[in-house]
Amino acid sequence: MNDAASTPLSPIGRRSGRVRDGTVTLAHGSGGKAMRDLVDDVFVAAFDNPALAPLEDQARFALADLARDGDRLAFTTDSYVVDPLFFPGGDIGELAVNGTVNDLAVSGARPRFLSCAVILEEGFPVADLRRIAASMQRAAAAAGVAIVTGDTKVVPRGGADKLFLTTSGVGVIPAGVQIAATRARPGDRVLVNGCIGDHGVAILAARDDLALEVPVTSDTRPLNGLIDALREACPDVHCLRDATRGGLATVLNEFARAAGIGVHLDEAALPVRETVKGVSEILGLDPLYYANEGLLAAVVPPDRAEAALAAMRAHPAGRDAALIGEIDSAPAGRVILHTGFGGGRIVDMLVGEQLPRIC
Template sequence: MSDPAAKSEQRIRARSGKVRGETVTLAHGSGGKAMRDLIDDVFVGSFANPALAPLEDQARFPLSELARAGETLAFTTDSYVVDPLFFPGGDIGALAVNGTVNDLAVSGARPLYLSAAVILEEGYPVSDLRRVAASMQAAAAAAGVAIVTGDTKVVHRGAADKLFINTSGVGVVPAGVHIAAERAQPGDKVLVNGFVGDHGVAILAARDDLALDVPIESDSQPLHGLIAALLQACPDVHCLRDATRGGIATVCNEFAEAADVCVNLDEPAIPVREAVRGVSEILGLDPLYFANEGKLVAVVPAAKADAALAAMRAHPAGADAAVIGEISAKPAATVIMHTAFGGERIVDMLVGEQLPRIC
């Protein structure tokens, strides 16, 4: 049998074990048969692909394939501890895949491969673990990436909170793409690809300690397709970040500090759903700082702003995109909000976490 895909399928069938019991035990992290059965049943069965099938301690792929895709390697890692694990619009599995895909994509990279490491608390339901693994694979398939290697650890009951996931990702940046926070220049326009704060409010509403009933779902989604469309319309994108923890306020502050410029935001232009505004007012929070899992902030040359906006709006992930501000030289390293009432206020970095365990 010379076909690599057929060989991989044969290896998977040969190894396929079955988890016994309804909850994770310490034996599932012991390195023995119980652990092998868990990995084969839940993870290999869900993520099956030729790079994963050998189940070596690493995934291997020819450098020639990477070189054909681009000239610069992009590599990132992130950990996910969101509470609750399942929430309106997503779960920790899809979040872990989309988040790492987006961390690669905002460099202009085409995401290719992911790793997935899970830390399980003793007693975690195997059925929920299957659900998370299936969600991860569905998100990976939608993003066109493969989960090619991973790790599983089990800790004593009470030593972790159900399930934590770490994902790392590899992608390739095409020639001629140079996106960096320090490239923001006076005159540039600031864009966002849609409504901000949805993920933060969805998590708040899903938590049992807050009696919130709002029809908001997480915006968790992969953004590499949107970014590819943006780069086609505006090859010289100066800055690009996904606005996760700390929201668009934090991203804008990172741009301002890195480039030593002023980011001027236009409050009426920033897309915020009325439900998100309502929750923010009730809790005394600012939607600019709410986490997002499917929103990016882009800084582009003014001459290309209209083309960039049109390209974003033509993509499903950017249908509600808007120009929300512009860059000026002074005051340097500052973000200023021009309010709906005609005033101004400084938008600073958060001192602490507005909402913990958000991703």
């Protein structure tokens, strides 16, 4: 059977290309047939959906369909340069989809569509690229979103470190939803949906130069379903943010500064695995500053805190949820950690980066 006869038809009726090379070459970024074959065989095959199928230079949507979900759009973008690309509990593709979904969801938006731009280094294994694209599609399906457009560039060997991803997302915010850092009020309670620091330690363990062997996996996961459950139990969530780079400490400082309030944390209430504590003590790092990829901080009114906590714990992404502190009027713009010894210390913004290339 000749090549043309064995090449499958794409959703729009034209014949899809096939990648014959084992590694990415500069020709795969040239805009010609080799590039079309790579896009068809790896990305279109993995992400296949009606909005992507026309393969125009943009995805197109009916405004009426979006308007049925709410009265405002949320739009976000992020780039992913994690090292290594594959780590315990996930990979760069899953991380990119979940990270963008979560950035939309913490605004109260319902994530709908993502784009994906890929920068590849010459020589990158095509098999690894297929694995990452498949991982992205599984993550998108789990979050209920579609990857509808994208771009592929190839740089010469040494011009990048294997692969970088940039994902952008669009979501729709339901009418009446107002979630913002400025809405934190004295008396509010602070909740998290899970254990702190898992992603940071998983990345550390995956890096050959540290030779760590710890049974911790990344917490990368979509949080939009959890947020829906939280908002059903507590419709007036004041603040939400996912604690990625800079960790939980940075997010809480952002709340404190934006609203001009003080955040008071109970050290004993912080959910941190013993393994994460142990690694942190060995390396002299603070779990409050580790990047997380499936952890959010929520600030809710005091009369709904218990209901919100119960709703989070009933969801798979919130089984380890905890009430970790509360909001006060003072000290304005500060986060204070109250220790088991009866003292307190200021938890400031992260200066620099505890761990480079973490997400």
